[in-house]
Structures are given as structure tokens and as C-alpha cells.
Amino acid sequence: MKTVRDTGEFGLIRRLARALHARDKSVAVGIGDDCAALRSADPEKFLLLTCDPVVEGIHFLRGTDPRRVGAKAMARNLSDIAAMGGVPRWAVISIGVRPDTPVRDVEKLYAGLREMARRFGCAIVGGDTTHVAREPFVVVTVVGEVERKRVALRSGARVGDVVFVTGKLGGSLRSGKHLTFMPRVREARWLVENFSVHAMMDVSDGLASDLERLVESSRVGFDICADAVPANGSLRAALCDGEDFELAFTVAARDAAALERKWKSKFNLRLTRIGRVVRRRAVLLDGVLLAAKGYDHFAKH
Amino acid sequence: MKTVRDTGEFGLIRRLARALHARDKSVAVGIGDDCAALRSADPEKFLLLTCDPVVEGIHFLRGTDPRRVGAKAMARNLSDIAAMGGVPRWAVISIGVRPDTPVRDVEKLYAGLREMARRFGCAIVGGDTTHVAREPFVVVTVVGEVERKRVALRSGARVGDVVFVTGKLGGSLRSGKHLTFMPRVREARWLVENFSVHAMMDVSDGLASDLERLVESSRVGFDICADAVPANGSLRAALCDGEDFELAFTVAARDAAALERKWKSKFNLRLTRIGRVVRRRAVLLDGVLLAAKGYDHFAKH
Numbered sequence: 001m002k003t004v005r006d007t008g009e010f011g012l013i014r015r016l017a018r019a020l021h022a023r024d025k026s027v028a029v030g031i032g033d034d035c036a037a038l039r040s041a042d043p044e045k046f047l048l049l050t051c052d053p054v055v056e057g058i059h060f061l062r063g064t065d066p067r068r069v070g071a072k073a074m075a076r077n078l079s080d081i082a083a084m085g086g087v088p089r090w091a092v093i094s095i096g097v098r099p100d101t102p103v104r105d106v107e108k109l110y111a112g113l114r115e116m117a118r119r120f121g122c123a124i125v126g127g128d129t130t131h132v133a134r135e136p137f138v139v140v141t142v143v144g145e146v147e148r149k150r151v152a153l154r155s156g157a158r159v160g161d162v163v164f165v166t167g168k169l170g171g172s173l174r175s176g177k178h179l180t181f182m183p184r185v186r187e188a189r190w191l192v193e194n195f196s197v198h199a200m201m202d203v204s205d206g207l208a209s210d211l212e213r214l215v216e217s218s219r220v221g222f223d224i225c226a227d228a229v230p231a232n233g234s235l236r237a238a239l240c241d242g243e244d245f246e247l248a249f250t251v252a253a254r255d256a257a258a259l260e261r262k263w264k265s266k267f268n269l270r271l272t273r274i275g276r277v278v279r280r281r282a283v284l285l286d287g288v289l290l291a292a293k294g295y296d297h298f299a300k301h
Numbered sequence: 302m303k304t305v306r307d308t309g310e311f312g313l314i315r316r317l318a319r320a321l322h323a324r325d326k327s328v329a330v331g332i333g334d335d336c337a338a339l340r341s342a343d344p345e346k347f348l349l350l351t352c353d354p355v356v357e358g359i360h361f362l363r364g365t366d367p368r369r370v371g372a373k374a375m376a377r378n379l380s381d382i383a384a385m386g387g388v389p390r391w392a393v394i395s396i397g398v399r400p401d402t403p404v405r406d407v408e409k410l411y412a413g414l415r416e417m418a419r420r421f422g423c424a425i426v427g428g429d430t431t432h433v434a435r436e437p438f439v440v441v442t443v444v445g446e447v448e449r450k451r452v453a454l455r456s457g458a459r460v461g462d463v464v465f466v467t468g469k470l471g472g473s474l475r476s477g478k479h480l481t482f483m484p485r486v487r488e489a490r491w492l493v494e495n496f497s498v499h500a501m502m503d504v505s506d507g508l509a510s511d512l513e514r515l516v517e518s519s520r521v522g523f524d525i526c527a528d529a530v531p532a533n534g535s536l537r538a539a540l541c542d543g544e545d546f547e548l549a550f551t552v553a554a555r556d557a558a559a560l561e562r563k564w565k566s567k568f569n570l571r572l573t574r575i576g577r578v579v580r581r582r583a584v585l586l587d588g589v590l591l592a593a594k595g596y597d598h599f600a601k602h
Contacts, residue, residue, distance in 0.1 A: 004407060004432075005400035012404065012430055016411050024424035026390065036426035038391055038444075041343030051352075051393040051442050053431045089327065090339055092352040094440045099306035103313065106305060110317050123325035125337035129313055130354045131305075134435050139395045141352050141442035143339075 010209075032217060033154050034083035034201055035144065046151055048144035050080040055137045060179065066105045068179040070112025073138040076204070078120050078183035079245045083202040084153070085192030086146035088120050088185065093127035094139045101136070109138065120185045150192040152200035152249065154217035161198050161250035161277035163222060164259075167270055168230045169207055169244045170237030177232075178243040187267060188247055195259055200249035206242040208290055211283045214248070223284040224275035239290070250277055311510075333518065334455050335384035335502055336445065347452055349445035351381040356438045361480065367406045369480040371413025374439040377505070379421050379484035380546045384503040385454070386493030387447035389421050389486065394428035395440045402437070410439065421486045451493040453501035453550065458519035462499050462551035462578035465560075468571055469531045470508055470545045471538030478533075479544040488568060489548055496560055501550035507543040509591055512584045515549070524585040525576035540591070551578055 004012055017031040028046055029037035037046040054073040056062055074091065081088045093113060097106055117124050122142060166187060172178040184202070191197050199218055203210050207229070211222045231238035251259060256273060263271045283290045305313055318332040329347055330338035338347040355374040357363055375392065382389045394414060398407055407430075418425050423443060467488060473479040485503070492498050500519055504511050508530070512523045532539035552560060557574060564572045584591045 001403045001405065003400060004398050004402045004404060007404055009430060009432075012407060015404065015408065016430075019408065019411060020415060020425050027424055027426050030424075030426045031428075033427075036391065036393065038426065040341060040348075041346065042341070045342065047341070047348075047444075049391060049393050049426060049442075049444060051395050051427070051440070052429050053395040053397060053438075053440065055397055055431055055433055057434055058432055090337065090350060092337065092350050092442060094352050094354040096354060096356055096436075096438060097305050099304065101305045102302045103305060103308055103316065104302065106313065107316065107320065110320060114321060123328055123331075124321050125328050125331045125339065125350060126334075126352070127332075128353050129310060129317075130356055131310075131359055132356055132436055132438075133358055135397075135433055137354075137397060137433075137438060139352070139354065139440040141350075141393060143348075143350060143444065 029153060034080040035086065037084065037151055044147055045145050046148055048081055048084050048086045048146055050077055051139060051141040052076045052080065053137055053139045056135055064179065066109040067112035069138065070109040071116040072179050073140045074113045074116040075181060075183045075245065077140045077142040078116070078122065078185055079202045079204070081142055081144040082183050082185040082188035083200055083247065084146055085150050085188050085197065085200065086144040087189065088122035088142050088144045090143045091117055091122050091124045092141050093124060096130050096132035096137045098136060099131055120183065152192055152197045154199055154201050154214050157199035157214055157218035157220050157250045157277045159220055159277055159279050160253055162253050162256040162273055163248065163250050163275045163277060165203065165207070165230065165246055165248045165272055165274055167244070167246040168232045169203060169246060170234065170241045171232040172241055172243040175232065181245045183245060184247045187269065190266060191249065194262065195251055195255055198250045198252065200247060203244040203246045203248050204242060206240040207248065208239040208283060210248060215281050215283060219281060221278040221280040221282045221284060222275055223278045223287060226286050228272060228274045230270055230272045330454060335381040336387065338385065338452055345448055346446050347449055349382055349385050349387045349447055351378050352440060352442040353377045353381065354438055354440045357436055365480065367410040368413035370439065371410040372417040373480050374441045375414045375417040376482060376484045376546065378441045378443040379417070379423065379486055380503040380505070382443055382445040383484050383486040383489040384501055384548065385447055386451050386489050386498065386501065387445040388490065389423035389443050389445045391444045392418055392423050392425050393442050394425060397431050397433035397438045399437060400432055421484065453493055453498045455500055455502050455515050455518035458500035458515055458521050458551045458578045460521055460578055460580050461554055463554050463557040463574055464523060464549065464551050464576045464578060466504065466508070466531065466547055466549045466573055466575055468547040469533045470504060470547060471535065471542045472533035473542055473544040476533065482546045484546060485548045488570065491567060492550065495563065496552055496556055499551045499553065501548060504545040504547045504549050505543060507541040508549065509540040509584060511549060516582050516584060520582060522579040522581040522583045522585060523576055524579045524588060527587050529573060529575045531571055531573045
């Protein structure tokens with residue numbers, strides 16, 4: 001019998017998504033992007049909806065400062081809102097905790113959630129707690145908003161576009177960045193407010209794997225220049241490690257230079273031109289098909 | 302050191318809620334009701350937001366038909382939307398599964414989620430999956446809507462109101478109802494569309510415990526008539542078992558008879574007048590202070 005380990009995370013999501021394909025007219029973008037984009041009362045905006053689990057032993061180790069766990073659980077979701085060019089508004093939280101957990105630790109977890117949410121103007125408005133026997137988890141759901149004309153999807157990359165990434169990639173688990181990263185909400189808002197961003201996503205499963213998602217959604221390819229990839233450590237780490245929570249996006253080639261110039265005067269964060277969008281539907285490294293795979297929660301364990 | 306077991310679920314939520322108290326003006330109702338009620342673009346409506354976890358070993362046993370687990374995980378959240386008088390619109394789902402789980406079981410889980418959502422017009426628009434080592438979970442978040450003038454809160458009960466409950470209470474775990482219940486979305490909509498519902502909530506932790514929540518929110522008391530409580534089994538079970546997912550609500554005494562009459566011609570579901578709202582801030586059984594406590598995820602395990 002085929003198990004979840006056999007299909008892997010993406011295979012599983014693909015199978016589930018097929019069955020769920022929403023026919024509801026209010027759903028502008030459903031499964032397969034960083035957030036769902038929904039048509040609500042405001043004709044000029046989409047409501048954004050995203051939800052991400054963080055589990056002990058998978059996304060953090062037992063004994064990790066609960067404040068950092070809370071910050072990470074919130075930041076992952078804010079990163080998804082950022083990836084759509086959106087503004088986070090409200091969050092609800094479900095936690096599973098062991099009964100022998102000190103209340104102080106739960107309060108620290110919430111302090112981490114709250115501080116990260118507040119930093120980006122997101123109000124925590126509810127949730128639920130439950131007992132677990134062994135594996136604590138935190139699931140955060142964030143509702144955001146974005147102007148319909150500004151929403152950045154995975155499906156918009158065009159042949160000839162320039163591909164950018166923010167920050168540096170790789171080594172996030174080793175360096176601890178996966179617990180301390182800042183979601184690129186402000187940077188993403190600035191991008192969609194000032195430029196025509198064709199496609200955007202957050203780099204969470206490793207650049208190689210995430211670009212494959214863009215290939216699927218945009219039906220184009222990506223030719224990445226190996227020397228250009230801003231790596232923390234090896235190129236392999238930069239392509240495959242995951243948990244970077246940086247932005248990858250594409251803009252028309254004619255906008256690239258102005259974007260780089262203005263970015264430099266605006267943000268103290270590295271922005272790197274790493275390649276071009278090409279016709280061949282694949283991820284290429286210096287023109288050669290890239291076989292390396294990104295992080296898969298199921299396949300690796 | 303004080304642990305989560307010491308404070309119990311409600312004590313914990315109360316502590317966390319105090320720290321989170323949202324000052325955001327968009328939050329009409331935050332932590333402490335069945336859903337958060339949020340002011341979005343539509344001046345006539347609230348957006349409703351709720352999120353509930355379902356964990357193996359706590360909310361269902363290993364080996365339970367995954368389709369029923371999915372249905373329950375969705376129905377719990379729809380029940381929260383119903384408790385506000387709302388209409389469910391969109392859902393996102395986070396699941397944690399063991400790698401050795403047959404893909405067919407995950408597909409069955411999703412079939413249960415999907416069927417229950419579709420029945421009430423709710424579109425599943427996204428989510429995430431993760432690996433867990435031992436304790437699978439499903440966290441569903443539902444976004445709904447309700448007219449601001451029709452929203453039913455926990456805080457609106459008034460002295461002299463008549464208290465109603467739908468269906469029968471108690472024995473839900475033994476009978477299996479906790480896996481097969483139908484959320485009272487249609488009944489709740491009909492109620493808020495046709496009557497002035499002063500306060501409403503869903504009975505999920507046991508009537509005795511849930512009425513205590515109404516005491517806190519409405520700053521009134523409830524005098525329940527023991528003979529009137531519609532029990533599956535003993536009175537104690539009806540008051541304390543939990544996982545009923547029926548509605549408890551109050552209306553002005555002058556509306557009660559008409560409501561009962563019209564309900565009977567509309568629904569094939571029991572509706573019972575179980576008591577009155579009184580001034581003394583307590584839950585009373587035939588005038589006597591009720592000490593029995595409802596289900597508490599932490600205290601009981």
C-alpha cells in the first residue's frame with residue numbers, strides 16, 4: 001500500500017489538491033500558491049488566507065526557547081502573506097501542549113507569537129488549546145489583504161523576466177536563522193507598490209524545489225547562474241536546505257536596474273539578481289538541468 | 302512550577318487572553334467567544350474567524366475511520382460559525398501525518414473534510430501538511446460572515462430570558478455522536494434571521510461548563526430546570542460529558558412561545574426550553590448552585 005513516505009509531501013499535496021479543486025467563484029486563487037486569494041465584499045481587494053503548522057521534532061527541537069518557537073510559527077505565516085504582496089491583519093492560533101508543560105513556557109510561546117504579530121500590525125484574535133501526549137505543535141492561521149491589482153502570484157512569471165532573491169540562502173537550520181528570521185512583509189509591500197512584480201513566492205523548501213513550484217504555476221523555466229546565488233555556505237546548501245523565508249520574484253528585464261537602485265537606497269538587505277526566466281519548463285543551473293531536490297518533510301524522515 | 306495540568310484549559314486560555322487583549326479597532330469580538338468577529342470592508346457584516354484542533358488520542362482514537370475524523374474536524378469549526386449566527390465561507394487545513402500512513406487514509410480524511418464543508422457551502426482553499434512522528438492532528442480554520450445586526454454573542458443574555466438547547470445532550474463519546482454530528486448552521490441562521498437571539502454558543506465542553514462561559518461573558522446567571530434537560534442517559538452526562546455540538550441560546554421571554562411553534566414546523570430537531578436567565582451570576586440547577594464541571598482537556602488527562 002502506498003504510504004505518505006512514498007508520495008512525499010508535494011505528491012501528497014498534489015493528490016489532495018486535485019480532489020479539492022474549488023468551483024466556488026469567490027476563490028480567485030486556491031491551493032497551490034503561498035496563500036488563498038478570496039473575493040470578499042471589497043471589489044478592489046483580495047482576502048488572503050494561509051495556515052502553517054510547526055511541530056516539535058520537525059520544525060524545532062525540544063528545549064528550544066518557546067519565545068523563538070512562537071516567533072517562528074507566526075513569522076512563517078507572515079512570510080506567506082508577504083509572498084503575495086499582502087498586508088497581514090488577523091491571526092488565530094491552535095496549540096497542542098503536554099500537560100506537564102510549565103505555564104511560563106506557554107506564556108513565553110505566546111509572547112513570541114504576539115511580538116512577531118505586532119511588529120507587522122497583525123492582531124491575534126483567537127484560537128484554541130488542546131492537550132497532546134507527546135508532540136507539541138503550533139498552528140497559526142493568518143488573514144491578510146492585498147489590492148487585486150497588486151497581488152503577486154506564483155503563476156505570473158514571463159519568459160525574459162529577471163529573477164531576484166532577497167537575503168542569503170542555505171544553512172538556516174545550522175545557523176539558527178530558521179528561528180530568528182524576519183518575514184519580508186515590508187520589502188514585499190514596497191515591491192508590489194512600486195513595481196510590476198510578475199511572480200513571487202517565499203523560499204521555504206529550498207530554492208531548487210521552490211523554483212519547481214514556480215515552473216509548475218507559471219509554465220516557464222528558470223535558468224539560474226550558479227555564481228550569483230547568495231549562499232550561506234555551499235551552493236548545494238543554498239539550493240536545497242530550505243527554511244530560508246526569503247523572497248524569490250521576477251520582474252520584466254526593463255525594470256530590473258531601477259529596482260536594484262531604489263532597493264539599495266531603501267533597504268539594508270541584500271538583493272541579488274540570480275537568473276532569467278526561460279521557455280524550457282525546468283530549473284536550470286547555468287543552462288544545465290538541475291536534479292537537486294529541496295526539503296521534503298516526508299521524504300527525508 | 303505551575304504546569305498546564307494545574308491551571309486547566311480554561312485557566313490557561315484566560316491567562317493567555319489577558320496578555321493578548323487586542324487593541325486593534327478592527328476587532329469587534331476577540332478571544333472569549335466562539336469566533337472572532339472582525340470589521341472588514343463591508344460595513345454591514347463581520348468576518349468570523351475560528352480555528353480548532355483535533356488530535357489522535359484526544360479527539361479520536363487510532364483506527365477511527367479517517368473520513369469521520371475529517372468530518373468531525375470540519376464540523377467542530379462550522380459549529381463555532383453557527384454559534385455566532387454566521388455563514389461559513391472558506392476553510393484552510395493543516396494536517397500532521399505519520400510517514401507510514403497509507404495515502405488512501407489521508408485521501409479519506411480529506412473526503413470527510415470536503416463532504417462536511419460542501420454540505421454547508423464552505424470552500425476548502427488551502428493548507429499545509431507536515432510529518433509527525435507519533436500524534437497525527439488536523440487543524441481546521443474557517444472564515445465566515447454574519448450581518449453585524451444579527452451576530453449572536455456570548456455576552457448578550459439578559460435577566461428574564463428563556464434558555465433553549467437543541468437536540469439531546471450527553472453520551473456523545475459513547476454513542477459515537479462526537480464523530481457524526483451535524484453542526485447546527487442552518488438552525489442558527491434561521492434563528493438569527495427570524496428572532497432576536499440575545500446570546501448563543503455551541504455546547505462543546507458540557508452544558509454546565511459552557512453555561513459558566515455565558516455567565517462570565519453576559520454577567521448574568523442561569524437557573525436550569527433539571528427535569529427539562531434533554532438527556533442522552535443521565536442528567537450528569539447531559540451536564541458534563543461535552544462534545545455535544547448543540548446550540549444553547551437565550552431569547553426574550555415574550556418571543557419564546559412563537560419561536561417554539563415556528564421551530565416545530567420548520568425543523569425535525571428537538572428544541573427544549575431548559576431554564577431562565579437570572580440575576581445571580583452562577584449556574585443553578587433548580588435554584589441550587591451547580592458544582593459539576595464540564596470537560597477540560599487538561600484536567601482530565
